[in-house]
Amino acid sequence: MSPLAAWQDAFAAGLRGAEHPLAAHPAFAVYRNTVWKGWIDALEANYPAIAALTGSDWTRAAAAAFAEIHAPSCPMLSLYGEGFADFLVEFPPAGLLPFLPDIARLDRGWTEAHLAADVPVLGFGSLAELDAGAMERTRCRLHPSARFAWFETTIPTLWLANRTDFEGGELLLDDRPEGLLLARPAESVEALVLDAAAFAFLDASRSGATLLDCAIAALATDPRAELGSLLGRLIGFGAFTDFIPIEPEPPHVPA
């Protein structure tokens, strides 16, 4: 190893608390503090609902523990913290707040939606252009900003309350399953609480299913689902970018 590389290894280890003559200088703390403050500030900023629910001190302590294991690999610190939700699952101080990892997943979803590619959303006109047989030959492409998940409790409602001007109050978590869709159809990220049928439709779209199979998935989840209004709601929200025609699969020819 070159002398410069060895020097940088020692300095970087000192930033993480290792003992070294360099790190013993009182001014070394300026570097250590700046680096850790940068990491922790970024995580606190990227997980605002966690900070709203647990307070700044708790969040910064959790962020420091996360940063010890996962320093950012990318200098765009708005993207730092992928994996924070999974980290919280194993983080003993979060044990009393078992909903935190799901809250963190939604904070992360917001970040990803916020920074996703700018692509026009699907308009209602495209829906009118579909002919009768198109349901089984077409699939909807999700907008690159679309992030959605299903929860067994009202995590979405709790998260929404903590991303707005929520001032404490009662905990809005109960045992009613709920989904949430986040997307950025224009400049700002929007949220839509999902019922089971809408989530099933989106989930099928994500796996590349045709419109027909998406509809079947929604109806299998809730036979009373009204498909027209469901699809209208999702298109109006900006969940999709376009309809993609699918070529029928060629008949299988045995070798």
Next chain:
Amino acid sequence: MNHDLTAGLGLKPIHYQEALAASAGGLWFEVHPENYMADGGPRLTWLERMGARRPLSFHGVALSLAADADPDRGHLARLKDLVDRFKPALVSEHLAWSAWRGAYHPDLLPFPRTRQALTRIAANVHRAQDALGRPIAVENPSHYMPIDGHDWDEIDFLSELVRRTGCSLLLDVNNVFVSANNLRFSAEAYLDAFPGEHVAEIHLAGHAEDPDLGRALLIDSHSAPVADRVWALYERLVARIGPRPTLIERDDDIPAFAELMAERDRAHAVLTTCSRGVAA
């Protein structure tokens, strides 16, 4: 002077609307390109709008030129995409390292200015300039503690880097003031010896005293107005080397836009007064 750039400001999201509406002559805006390395989103849209009205400067913090490693290819490619898209009037980086063995450290870290370091940094500057298709300016860092093992004095090191790579220099006057205080050398002597003909940009910022060590350790915090003694150094520098695009940097305790514009106008006045002097 580079085009019609006089004094500029760091572009802060909270000041976006006022910055867009500002009408001052010679005004330009600087950003850290790392904050715009996303696939999309409102920040890029804002920067497009600003870029249509004002010259932009890209001041990178993550190329990690002084690391004993090649600049990260993905990072360099993203930087090139941004440079191609926004065509900034100025592109700069630091004589420091921040990315090391896959981890990004949000700071500008020191190193011993050895012959090996110079060879490595010159190669990294070459790589960056080749990838971007344009020269970059390299900034003198702030120093907090003595480092053993220097083969080169900082000004000689920077001059040699210019000679080997064709890069230019970004001279941060506050960094010189802070370093001179912390390492006990003369800021005036440093600035008087700095190769003015290679200075493409000047930075001015505020600093703070260390909470524990006080005046003995000044921190380049960008959290206060530019200090009077730094203004005096700046005026002395501009009188010697002539006007250069000058940035007021502020990253913490950000005041009202008008307050930053007042500092920016002061730098603008120094630059334009000096230009008139040169012309007369």
